[in-house]
Amino acid sequence: MAAVVIENLVKTYPSGHRRATDDVTLEVSDGEFLVLVGPSGCGKTTLLRMVAGLETPDAGTVRIGERDVTRLPARHRSLSMVFQSYAIFPHMTVRQNIGFGLTMAKVPRDEWASRVARAAGLLNLGDQLDRHPAQLSGGQRQRVAVARAIVVNADVLLMDEPLSNLDALLRMQFRAELKRIVARLGTTTLYVTHDQAEAMSLGDRVAVMREGSIAQLGTPMEVYDRPAQRFVGGFLGTPPMNFFDAVVAPDGHADHDKPVRLTAGDRVIPGPARLSGWAGRPVTVGVRAENIEVSLQDGPGRSHAEVEVAEPTGAAMLLTVRWGGDELKVLAPAAFPARPGDRVWLGMPEHALRCFDPETSLAL
């Protein structure tokens, strides 16, 4: 096992006009499960493929453990990988597929058989070993791809959107299973996905990527609760963070502990105290749907809104409300009795507000 250190990686494809990865630096600690997440085209897969040795960077280095592997072919990097399309070999049986890496490493026959059997058992493939991939379901093929990747005991495990071809239910089930298996192995893992829920649930840390750079790196709760950029807040979470424009009230008191007032149109809400130096200037306010308190009665600090759509999700009631000139998503209790056209009152605790500079989109 080993850490992966990525330094200043740059890659431009011949056909692309901008950099696929733009000076990316990232360290995956020994035994860590790190998830790269971002919208399509953000460079996450390119980054993974450069670590794998399937793509050569224009500049920068990749190190695995103590070794600089930047110019090393994939087969000498001691890593293994699960591909988005699975890439299991259709002309081989499940057994041959799982044992492929061991065959290449010329592992003795007895050890080969026992290791393949163990990996197959771990992924519940014991009964399928003599079948061909064409006879398997999508989920089973996925298991073969994972078994093939873990059986080789590589230093680093790479996964490129391994769950994206499964249907929603299977994806949820297998996600938990994958987390359990990887935790047991303790292998350093770099995992790429575009699915933010997957990123949150699997990663020890999550790196959110955008346009070839890492927008934010942190634990799932850090990036979820304290997005460093407006983009991160808008990308993570279902529904994504609500944003609206406001102005910090210009009644500039120098007291840094007292909350400030934010005005958004005719609505006034309390804002975080650290904005006191920002008095009189515009901000973009972000607030998560579940952090908005919704009530049928008026009260201190509340402002009114009108329900436009009410969607019961079972566990909760997702409301789309018109709040002044803005549209907000609000997560209400499942039994909340609201119908389109109803008037409700919203409260936004100042500690749940995240404010961004409208010009740079960076958090204040």
Place this chain on the structure above:
Amino acid sequence: MAAGPARRALPLILPSLLFMTALFLLPLITGVAQAFRGPDGLTTGYLRRMVDDPYFWQAARNTALLIVVLIPLQFALALAMALLLRERPRLAGLHFYIWVIPLAISDLAAGLVWLSIFTDRGYLNSVLDAAGISPYAWLSFQHPATMFLAVVIAELWRATSLVFVIVVAGMQGVPRDYDEAAAVFGASYWQRVRHVLLPQLRPSLQVALILRTILALEAFAVAQALTGRNFPLLVGETYQWYTALQNPNVATAVALVVLLLSVVAAVGYLRLMRHGPEPGR
């Protein structure tokens, strides 16, 4: 980085490039030299001998006639065959197998196959005789019409499969959704064929048309087997000049005419299909 893929691809494609240059460009240059250079420098003597030969014009006329009559028939038949197969008839697999067998038969073999039918004491006259109709000398040079008919039928039999296979392959690329959508909106079968299927088959038809025309320009052994030199074709004249008359220079001149006609046909079709009116409008 643009050099990367090129550097890896070049050693792989280089042998094929050299090979094609050596066997296409080299003989082309030698051929032009052969046709236009005599013992005393440049000459049009070989060209003149070619055009002074009555067989040449007869061959040119026959070749043109064959193409004009054969190709429309062939495309109509191939389209009909493909449409029939699309209806999923019983024994479709067997029919398909029988229909594509001629694909692998040479024009010489096709000529010999139909010779057994059209020859004076052949199977066609045997059947006619059994039906009480007096036999007919189909392949006699005194009956140019039936001689031509025999060549057309033999070529129709041999070479329709190629068009058929290209059309079927093209049809497989046309999603059935379009056809079903058109049916839902009330289009009749022929309207659907005309306005939905044919326009989408255009690339396939284009390829088939170019390929077939050029292959038809090359046909000669079928006529040779059926009629000897009574129904001369252009490529057959190349063969005659080279083997029987032992004059490679005139033979090359005829060959260059065939090559030129092929290029004209290919370019002409491409332009016609690209700029011509959209079908179905």
Place this chain on the structure above:
Amino acid sequence: MRAQRLWVQAACVAISLFMGVPIYLITLAALSSRESLNDFPLSLLPTHPSGETMSTFLRSTGILGGLVNSLTVGLSTVALSLAVGLPAGYALARYAFRGRDAYQLSLLLTRALPIVVLSVPLAKVFLTTGLYDTAYAVTLLHTALALPTTVLISAAIFVGVPREQEEAAMIFGASPMAAFGRVVVPQALPGIAASAIFTFVLSWNEVLGASILTLNRRTLPAQVLATLGESPLAFRFAGGLALVLPALVFIAVVRRYLLNMWGTPLR
């Protein structure tokens, strides 16, 4: 609807008869005794089955030699066109190199032009290089004819094996050659075999070039063509069957691949 189905069936049967009956008749003629072929009217049923016509044909001058030459040229053409064409097909399938489109276009062009009409100048070239009247000469010409198709078909076959599978093999320790051999080749093999048979038949059928490039070492069709004028009908029928037989086998073997072969690389 029922009447329509009936028409479809009837039309299919009619076309099958048009395509199939001539094959039956040439087989019948070639497998009848020589005297029975002089009868008139000829019987449409095998009343005088005999191997005599075929065996006389095979014993005629130049026929057995032509058969051997045809096989030699055919197999050499397959080997040479695969050796030159497969790497190029792989490059077309895997690398987006500069000039790729131009290369592909030139392939389509050489394939569309009747290269075989260049046989006469080629004969001159071969005369000066000492290749004239050898199996090599015909092999080279036939390879030039088959090469564009081989490249385009093999490119289509290699595209069918996802790049990711090769990458997976390399991740798990295979060298590029091992990945090609263990992962790509087994999956491409049926298609390549079909393309090889296709090449063989192309060579087996080609008659003009083979006639012009050889004098004594003729291939079977060249030999049949050369003696066409002075040979009896029975000989010609037997020659017809000998040339048709491989076609029947060929189509039976590659039927499943026909559509892919003519469909994909042409577009």
